[in-house]
Amino acid sequence: MYKGREGQWAFFLHRLSGVAILLYLILHTVSIGSTMLGEEVYGAVHKLYELMPFRLGLIGVAGAVAYHAFNGLRIVAMDFTSWGVKYQRQLWYAALVMAALFMLLTLYANLPRLFPDIFTYKTIWGR
Amino acid sequence: MQVHKYDVIVVGAGGSGLMAALYAKQNAQGTVAVISKLYPTRSHTGAAQGGVGAALGNVDEDHWEWHMFDTIKGGDYLTDQDAAEIFAKDVIEAVLELEHMGLPFSRLPNGKIAQRRFGGHTREFGKAPVHRACYAADRTGHMILQTLYQQSIKHGVTFYNEYVVLDLILDDDIDGKTCKGVVAYELATGEIHTFHAKSVVLASGGNGRMFKVTSNAHALTGDLTSIAYRRGIPLEDMEFYQFHPTGLYKLGVLLTEGVRGEGGILRNASGERFMERYAPTIKDLAPRDIVSRSMYFEIREGRGCGPNKDYIHLDVTHIDPKILEERLPDIMDFSRTYLRVEPTKEPVPIQPTAHYTMGGIPTTLNGEVIWGTTNEQKVRGLYAAGEVACVSLHGANRLGTNSLGDLIVFGRRAGVAAAKYANTATLEPIAENTDARATDLVSRIRNASGKESVAKIRLEMQQSMQDNASVFRTEETLSTQVEILRGLIARYQNIGISDRSEKFNTELLEAIELGFLLDNAEALVHSALNRRESRGAHAREDFNERNDTEFLKHTMCYQLEPGKTEIKWKDVVLGKYEPKPRTY
Amino acid sequence: MKMAIKARSFRDAKAQAKSNPELVWWVFMRLSGTALVLLTLFHLFKNHIATDEAGWDYEAVASSYADWWNKLYLFALLGLGMMHGGNGLRYVIDDATAKNPVARFWMKSIAYTLIGAALVFGLLALIVKIPVPGVG
């Protein structure tokens, strides 16, 4: 593997997350949009959302979206501001931290929903 | 074997070769091609740092006559004065022309080309240093090379890159010699190509790799000087080899004289600015031969720096770091990268480094190669320019910045002359087996299975040349060296290599190059032994004085057989500046 | 291999430069991306953090569709997301299949069909009136 630095990893992750969330978006559109085909169809498709691996994956999707979003802002800053390129490394770490925070928030909200027996705490949003 | 036909062939794609090619292209009615063993932008012209000297007078008053005089005096009066005159006049126009080709010179606040001081360049015939070197930070040569290559692309010059010229197609006839092309080896495939041409310009650069500590690239192995020499063309003034004072300690990587031009100072172990003693008027900006010798004196007297007292300090700590970063960024980088020395805070360890050969293939003012001892005895169709040639501009010692000037002035003249000749000449037939020598050479070395190692012979040559034939020479060291070289040449017949492949056989190439280097060393040592005087870069400790009555003439060294030479002489073209003692 | 290179000479470049949409796409990626930051993150927050995604049953979805503002929001999210993602995928495919124009053709065909179908499907779902149980 080429020993690139932050920029290289930022790019790899951006691309990976971009493709991943696009796939999810397609899936999500079809599943949610299936409401127009009636309750049965929707219900059948929506079963997916009850599967544990899928629900865990969704937390990953949230992280991917957040990373892609914040790193996207980093890219915009590099393209259009006088300081973006100079602080690209710091910006990337900031994007990672923000994405991690967003994912933790998602995790915090969803763990009691996923494993009510283990995580018994109550989030401010309920289960 | 493939045969290619061109009107003009240029060998070498450094500053001189590209300049020649561009002008040949513009003046020839037929086709022009450049053959180079390196990709053009890899040529060593790219390493030139300090600047190109031209009396533009952008900073202070300057005149071409002053430049002409400095060149002649710098060359210790061995310079041909007609060459110096053409040069000093033409180089002004040539520099402006480079600017018109887009060369990004550094600029003065008023927008004109910036100029700096350089060793041996003075106002009013030696009164004080003058700002004459036009520069692009410390990568002037890089910018010249890039600009000329860019123009070559623009003008559609044909290139054969990574082709190594191994022989000249040279016919002897009753009244002289005629060149009809060259034979080259294609590195990528191992094939031999014959380039049949009406005229050929040789521009293959220097031969510094015959010394151990050198500023020259690994590729600078004097190929074409050797080939011409083997084919009966003499080498002129080979004893004059320039050692640049400021090479990085042990490595030889060059720190431009521009450093001293910007105010850098040489100091010995006690911190003394010793050049004040040797050249009271221009001190650290004395010509290179003088500074290198002075450094050796200091070291020999035990005033060298470091644990072994074997180097000198170059001190720039008093110069504004901003100026250093702006005008000498690469120099700062070299010293940090290779010596781990921070030049803004501590002095840089330096030692003289083998740098430039004043001698080479003798030519007329139009770059026509001569085979005899007068300018009338020309090789028809053969031209040379740049470091490989000896127009006798630099005499016994070249001034800094005059080489880049030489490339553009005489590269152009050679290109134009070669094109004009090609326009009137016909493509004369060549023999069937013109490639025989080259083919033999390659197959002999490819299959060489002797016991001697190319690397060992090369190292012994470099070390012994450094010991016996560098800044100081005596009858004794030179005679010793003649014998050492004979021994090395004999051993060279018995080398062995391991790579027998066709593609990119760089081991084969290095072995061939060693053969070329040995020839160059031989011509240098034999010529030096024969010149019993001290002049310019040639310092004989047994003949300390310059001797104009006997030796105000050019050496012409002919190879009779490997290890055996004949020395003839050629007159120096004198003129309005009478030889005088050379003090600064 | 040469095929992939669109313009190698100045003349080609000039001919293509005028109609070349790359610049427009580049700007679009930045603008849509910036808009998508708010659209996606808020959407995620609302549906995945503040509420449980799995809890979105038919009734919940259908009644949320009844809100025109929400529809508009989803419309923007879907449209921009698909265009942005679709163009992003085009970049990826162009890179991945630089040496293989045939593979590129097929990959793009499949990708655009898939994205186009999903987009149309999603838009339809936003346009047609979906009955909300109990409301009629």
Next chain:
Amino acid sequence: MQAVFKIHRFNPEKDKKPYWAEYTLEVDAKDRVLDVLHKIKWEIDGSLSFRRSCAHGICGSDAMLINGKNRLACKVLMMDLGGNTVTVEPIRGLSVEKDLIVDMTPFFESYEAVMPFFINDDAMPAREHLQSPEDREIYDASTKCILCACCTTSCPIFWVNGSYLGPAAIVQAHRFIFDSRDKGGAARLAMLNQNTGVWRCRTAYNCTEACPRDIPITDVIGQVKRAILYSNT
């Protein structure tokens, strides 16, 4: 000290596949990697092939992958590598001809595609064109390029997509686009305004990290992107 050099070797006339060769030898901390390669070539195996010339980072011949990063072998010292095991491979994205030698043709084709030469058909002034030091400074960095290809062959986009002109070509174009004396800027911007031009750059910064001449390449590419954007609006 002792060093172990692992070199990715391939001789098309002998080997079916590239392989890793290992050499153990005595080196000095201040040796350049190039010195060590020479030592191997001169003392252990003469057939080891690589390009080199100037040996001080100015000719751009000896770009290679050293310990996973693109560098000039003559500009890295052993002491920079922080370890005794050194891996050396040919640069990526260009086909390997022999050992560390790659085919540079596509690289130079891209270079030539951006019209890397001064364009100004006006009558030349009698003396030099005037250019203020400030105007000269704008394109200073990109004049340093030695066409070593460290940048282009470190770019993840170029590895997979050889039709990308690559950072080196863009740096060369930048050198002219931002030269106040040059008149060919629009033509070059048009050249770079296509999907094989600047728009392929994903700001991965490998080029900037790899450049031995410290050219801020990503920034340079950004300047060109904006120049295209603003000249088209």
